[in-house]
Amino acid sequence: MAVHPITLRVNGREYSGQAEARKTLADFIREDCGLTGTHLGCEHGVCGACTILMDGEAVRSCLLFAVQAEGADLKTVEGLADGDRLHPIQQAYWDHHALQCGFCTPGFLMTTVAFLRDNPRPTEREIREGLAGNLCRCTGYQNIVEAVAAAAEALASGAIAQAAAPHGVVPRAAVPAPLPPARAAAAVDGIVRRARRRRKAVAVKKTSKRQRKRSR
Numbered sequence: 001m002a003v004h005p006i007t008l009r010v011n012g013r014e015y016s017g018q019a020e021a022r023k024t025l026a027d028f029i030r031e032d033c034g035l036t037g038t039h040l041g042c043e044h045g046v047c048g049a050c051t052i053l054m055d056g057e058a059v060r061s062c063l064l065f066a067v068q069a070e071g072a073d074l075k076t077v078e079g080l081a082d083g084d085r086l087h088p089i090q091q092a093y094w095d096h097h098a099l100q101c102g103f104c105t106p107g108f109l110m111t112t113v114a115f116l117r118d119n120p121r122p123t124e125r126e127i128r129e130g131l132a133g134n135l136c137r138c139t140g141y142q143n144i145v146e147a148v149a150a151a152a153e154a155l156a157s158g159a160i161a162q163a164a165a166p167h168g169v170v171p172r173a174a175v176p177a178p179l180p181p182a183r184a185a186a187a188v189d190g191i192v193r194r195a196r197r198r199r200k201a202v203a204v205k206k207t208s209k210r211q212r213k214r215s216r
């Protein structure tokens, strides 16, 4: 099968390689870039373990082909810490015991980075809605919600924003200001709509799978 040249940036470093058109971005990141912090769980867009930032937006790398990321700027979990110093969101997860086996954690962290950038002062409900697309089989979610709330508080302090700045993961404001109510409501509506669409897509997939099984 034909291969295609691919050049992209991950965590500020350029990577070049070749991939068949069918190779997922997640596999390219893990196999060609050697960055195995991005995990693969379901491989069909449900669990969120493979979440990364692509040009600043949280995406599921198992649902993208590597060729679609040609020229893109990616951020993976490896790009969060500054040497031995954890990113404030990682530190909050650590402090609040927001992980057990840790398999889901890279995806949760990257989702949290994008979520808190867009909604720096979320309510508990907004946090739950914002993370609704990520699945964890261990924690029961409560500690994750507490970690995200703590990270939001930490990021609101100038010192922490400064700590995050070298990684470019909190790029929109050094000290986040509250969103205007209309924008906050629109953002939450968007999150809820996307979560509903995802749930619907999963339900449709399950139904057609059942139907296929019955018709065999």
Ligand code: FES
Pocket (backbone or CB within 6 Å): 039, 040, 041, 042, 043, 044, 045, 046, 047, 048, 049, 050, 051, 060, 061, 062, 063
């Ligand atoms: S591995 Fe990508 S969403 Fe589950």
Ligand code: FES
Pocket (backbone or CB within 6 Å): 098, 099, 100, 101, 102, 103, 104, 105, 135, 136, 137, 138, 139
């Ligand atoms: S910590 Fe084990 S799946 Fe989330």
